Amino acid sequence: MLTAPVVKIIDSSAVDGPGNRSAVFLQGCNFNCEYCHNPETIDPEGRPESLRFLTVEQVVDRVGRSLPFIRGLTISGGECMLHEAFVYEVCLEAKRRYGQDFSCLLDSNGSIPYDRVLPVIDGVLLDVKAVDESAHRALTGASAAPVMAQAAALAKEGKLTEIRTVVLGNCDEAEKCILRVAERIVEAAGADALRNISYRLIKYRPKGVRKEYLKTLKVPGDKEMVRLERIASDCGFSPVVIV
Ligand code: SF4
Structure with a gap:
């Protein structure tokens, strides 16, 4: 079963894209920014205390609990595209369950092409x-x-x-x-x-x-x-x- 290392999920955030959204943070990044304010999320092998390996279903279930108070979800990191297959499946499943208007955004550093996930995402917040x-x-x-x-x-x-x-x-x-x-x-x-x-x-x-x-x-x-x-x-x- 497909899982990813999830550091945290914020049920309702107003700073992770337009409107209120659930924000999902994944472990691991391929950059090492000097100003990173969450450096514990950089190491792909890192295991912060809050980290849990969650399935696609678990993430989509959790996000769904905030409906109707959110307009979508944003997947962030670390660098979420290191978990490209997981990102794809979460967005696909979220739209299948909550409708095509449920918006799926990525907060991402732009190092990995988005071709594979493009059909299931609505946009990217690009650093x-x-x-x-x-x-x-x-x-x-x-x-x-x-x-x-x-x-x-x-x-x-x-x-x-x-x-x-x-x-x-x-x-x-x-x-x-x-x-x-x-x-x-x-x-x-x-x-x-x-x-x-x-x-x-x-x-x-x-x-x-x-x-x-x-x-x-x-x-x-x-x-x-x-x-x-x-x-x-x-x-x-x-x-x-x-x-
Ligand atoms: S891309 Fe983001 S998570 Fe990765 S090192 Fe830079 S600031 Fe940190």
Whole structure:
């Protein structure tokens, strides 16, 4: 029976995509972001105390308990696409039971193509952490190239729900993220596509971050956050949200 390591399930969340949604967090990630505030979820072999191996049925049952107060579910991580087959089956089964309008989103780092799960998901909340290859590698330990390719591919399919960027003290990289990803989306799907894609600018906060990175990562100023918000709005993303 197909199972996955589930770290936690939040029955109703307002920050994991549009509306109230259940959020399912899976263990294991293929990035190692310096600012990760849940570093205990990175190691695929890691076993945080809350972790349980759950079946597709168990996850879909649990999510169903929150109906009618949620509009869907979001599968997050770690990196949920490391459990691609499980993600596919959960979304397929949730839609079978709760209807095609029950929305299924992924919160994901864009390193793994979504082709297989695309037919059963409604969209992706895509992390764009840096666009310069060297900056992305330094921050995450992985290449930026697949992320930009997934942004374009999802936009083409109308399944890019939101871009998420954690903004660090020097906002230069976040600004490049906004401009470069907007350019890729426009190339792939046209300028109108941006109007249906939200941009979430997440102010870096040191909570939960491993102590070896605390000295080098800086919190950005509020003025800079507002400046980035304007840049993203001017590009055409809608809505743009600062958190
Ligand atoms: S992609 Fe997310 S879960 Fe993975 S290391 Fe980065 S911040 Fe942590």
